[in-house]
Amino acid sequence: MGDYVELPGVRTWYETDGAGVPLVLLHGGFCTNETWRAQRADFAARFRVFLPERRGHGHTPDVEGPLSYQDMADDTIAFMESLVDGPAHLVGWSDGGVVALLVAIARPDLVRKVVAMGANFLPGPQSVVAPEMLDQMTPDAPDLAMVRQAYEAVSPDGAAHLPVVVGKLADMYRTEPTIPTEDLARIGRPTLVLVGDNDLVTLEHTIALYRAIPASELAVVPGTSHAVPLEKPGEVNRLILDFLANDPVPTVFPTRRSAATAAGTGPA
Numbered sequence: 001m002g003d004y005v006e007l008p009g010v011r012t013w014y015e016t017d018g019a020g021v022p023l024v025l026l027h028g029g030f031c032t033n034e035t036w037r038a039q040r041a042d043f044a045a046r047f048r049v050f051l052p053e054r055r056g057h058g059h060t061p062d063v064e065g066p067l068s069y070q071d072m073a074d075d076t077i078a079f080m081e082s083l084v085d086g087p088a089h090l091v092g093w094s095d096g097g098v099v100a101l102l103v104a105i106a107r108p109d110l111v112r113k114v115v116a117m118g119a120n121f122l123p124g125p126q127s128v129v130a131p132e133m134l135d136q137m138t139p140d141a142p143d144l145a146m147v148r149q150a151y152e153a154v155s156p157d158g159a160a161h162l163p164v165v166v167g168k169l170a171d172m173y174r175t176e177p178t179i180p181t182e183d184l185a186r187i188g189r190p191t192l193v194l195v196g197d198n199d200l201v202t203l204e205h206t207i208a209l210y211r212a213i214p215a216s217e218l219a220v221v222p223g224t225s226h227a228v229p230l231e232k233p234g235e236v237n238r239l240i241l242d243f244l245a246n247d248p249v250p251t252v253f254p255t256r257r258s259a260a261t262a263a264g265t266g267p268a
Contacts, residue, residue, distance in 0.1 A: 017048075
């Protein structure tokens with residue numbers, strides 16, 4: 001079931017599923033809620049799942065001016081304040097993971113736990129394996145065939161607007177995000193940093209993200225790429241659900257998490 005909610009920044013499409021503790025799913029760039037098809041049923045069996053589509057994505061219209069992660073995080077905060085009853089788990093993939101981190105930094109009162117998949121905290125030229133791919137990001141690129149089909153099927157702006165959105169996203173990726181490590185260090189909620197072993201984001205950058213967040217855990221899924229939740233959904237779902245349902249186990253040789261875990265459990 002889907003509907004629109006009028007937020008200060010944009011009229012936003014969202015869907016809901018399941019019952020229980022709220023969980024907000026934040027899709028990736030160029031994506032729609034359809035890309036959560038391998039997670040939705042498993043998550044909805046345990047949680048009240050909210051699936052907003054961000055500005056310029058899916059059923060949600062684009063907004064005048066450039067796209068920015070901060071605007072999308074502000075939209076997400078407004079969405080949670082309007083529709084989500086109490087603090088929620090945030091599960092974000094790619095751009096959605098960046099948005100989840102920004103929300104956790106700005107509004108920890110809205111957040112229970114965070115899962116950031118394939119997320120980066122510095123712009124593409126500083127965080128991805130092949131920065132030249134940003135110059136190849138055009139509306140007619142073969143790699144965007146599925147994006148074109150999904151966009152044309154549901155966008156209220158019409159198929160002809162896709163080049164505008166692609167251009168905005170490409171510009172954003174060249175200069176954003178720019179999240180200081182001091183801000184990442186302020187994330188007090190338990191965080192799972194999850195990545196494919198052949199992700200677009202370098203493993204070195206992912207490890208730096210993991211190390212910057214005190215109460216974080218790291219999962220590297222073998223044999224997967226940036227599309228890790230589609231490629232190995234069973235393993236990804238198991239990792240996420242286990243993380244959300246359980247507290248960290250005591251470790252034999254605790255180091256970086258020994259003090260942070262106890263302080264950052266957040267709301268139950």
